[in-house]
Every structure is written in C-alpha cells, then in structure tokens.
Amino acid sequence: MVNTELELFEQIEFKENEQYEAIIQDLLKNKYSVIDDFFSAEEVGLLRASLMGKYEEDDFKKAAIGNKINEVVAKSIRGDFILWINEAEAGKAEKIYFRKINSLVEYLNRTCFMGILQKEFHYAVYPEGTFYKRHLDTFQNDGRRKLSMVCYLNTENWKPENGGELAIYTEENGVEKQVDVFPYPGRVVIFESQELEHEVKPVKVPRYSITGWLKTR
Numbered sequence: 001m002v003n004t005e006l007e008l009f010e011q012i013e014f015k016e017n018e019q020y021e022a023i024i025q026d027l028l029k030n031k032y033s034v035i036d037d038f039f040s041a042e043e044v045g046l047l048r049a050s051l052m053g054k055y056e057e058d059d060f061k062k063a064a065i066g067n068k069i070n071e072v073v074a075k076s077i078r079g080d081f082i083l084w085i086n087e088a089e090a091g092k093a094e095k096i097y098f099r100k101i102n103s104l105v106e107y108l109n110r111t112c113f114m115g116i117l118q119k120e121f122h123y124a125v126y127p128e129g130t131f132y133k134r135h136l137d138t139f140q141n142d143g144r145r146k147l148s149m150v151c152y153l154n155t156e157n158w159k160p161e162n163g164g165e166l167a168i169y170t171e172e173n174g175v176e177k178q179v180d181v182f183p184y185p186g187r188v189v190i191f192e193s194q195e196l197e198h199e200v201k202p203v204k205v206p207r208y209s210i211t212g213w214l215k216t217r
C-alpha cells in the first residue's frame with residue numbers, strides 16, 4: 001500500500017466487518033477458519049484464467065521442500081507445481097485478489113495487533129495423482145509465517161469424489177481430530193501456520209489454488 005492510501009485509510013472511521021469478525025472468532029477458537037464465497041464466481045474465473053495462461057506458458061516450477069532433499073524424495077512428499085505471485089506486477093485478476101487480502105490484513109492488524117508486515121503467495125496446480133503429505137508450514141525454517149491462507153480456484157462442478165481435500169489436524173479434548181476441507185471455488189481457508197499440521201489428499205482431477213502466508217517481519 002502506498003503512503004497516501006495508508007494515510008487515507010487511517011482517517012476513515014473504523015467500521016466493524018462481520019465477515020472478518022467471524023474469521024477472527026474462528027481463529028481464536030479453532031486455530032482455523034473456512035470462508036465460503038470469499039471470492040465471487042466471477043473473481044474465481046478471472047484468477048483461474050490467469051493461472052491457466054501462466055501454466056500453459058510453462059511458467060510453473062515443481063514445488064520443492066527445501067534444497068537439501070533430492071527430487072525423488074520431494075516427489076513422494078508433494079507433487080504440486082507452483083508460481084510465486086509478485087504483487088508489484090499483478091495483473092487485473094491478481095489486483096482483485098490483493099485488494100481483498102490487503103483489506104483483511106489491515107483489519108487483522110488493526111483489531112488483533114497481529115503485526116503482519118509481509119505476505120507471500122503462489123499459484124498452485126496439483127495434477128492428477130498428486131498430493132502433499134502431512135506437514136507444518138513452518139518446516140522450511142520460516143518462523144515468520146503466522147497465518148496460512150489457501151484460496152481455491154476450481155470450477156463450479158468440483159465434487160468430493162475428485163479428492164484433493166485439505167485435511168487439517170486439530171485437537172479436541174486432547175484427542176486428534178481431522179477436519180476435511182474440500183477445495184470448492186471461492187472458498188478460502190485460513191489457519192495458524194505454526195500450530196496446525198495438514199495435508200492435501202491425492203487428487204483425481206487437476207486442482208487449482210493460491211496458497212499464501214501472512215508473516216510477521
């Protein structure tokens with residue numbers, strides 16, 4: 001956000017946002033929140049078209065899991081292809097995306113003193129047969145990752161039979177509990193990066209998303 005925008009924002013009187021408040025309550029209670037229709041069908045369409053264009057141009061790279069592990073091992077852990085998104089070079093679709101994310105981040109910082117100063121996002125494609133084994137998002141030695149955010153860009157007709165659900169492992173009365181989140185278009189899931197292990201179950205149909213992290217420094 002440029003300075004003038006920031007100053008302008010500061011002058012606007014604080015207005016409570018019901019959707020954001022619900023997210024905050026979920027995070028406090030469960031360490032995760034699932035928000036349906038965070039992005040409209042039209043916005044998802046624009047973002048998916050942008051992703052597909054870049055994917056067809058071969059801009060995506062096989063996702064790594066740190067640099068010391070060889071490719072064969074990496075493939076047995078995660079099989080997705082990713083492309084990092086540079087906010088400064090955002091196209092029309094990505095601008096829409098960042099406008100919403102930035103609004104949420106402003107709200108979190110203002111109401112919860114979250115201290116989110118940095119963000120990073122990448123597009124992700126999980127081709128048929130791929131998955132991402134159970135992990136914690138801070139395994140890459142990035143303790144600055146505070147909240148993980150995934151936004152799903154699949155088509156309207158996505159079915160549970162397609163697989164690719166995000167399994168989040170939480171705890172209830174000291175007992176592990178698995179919550180399955182299906183990657184329906186427009187849905188966003190936010191969770192505490194340092195707290196909740198999760199995994200992407202094998203997909204039977206290519207699966208599209210944007211994954212990102214809100215970071216403290």
Ligand SMILES: O=C(O)CCC(=O)C(=O)O
Binds near residue numbers: 132137150199200209
């Ligand atoms: O796509 C998802 O649902 C989760 C992806 C994930 O866990 C990651 O990229 O770290």
Ligand SMILES: [Fe+2]
Binds near residue numbers: 137
């Ligand atoms: Fe993850």
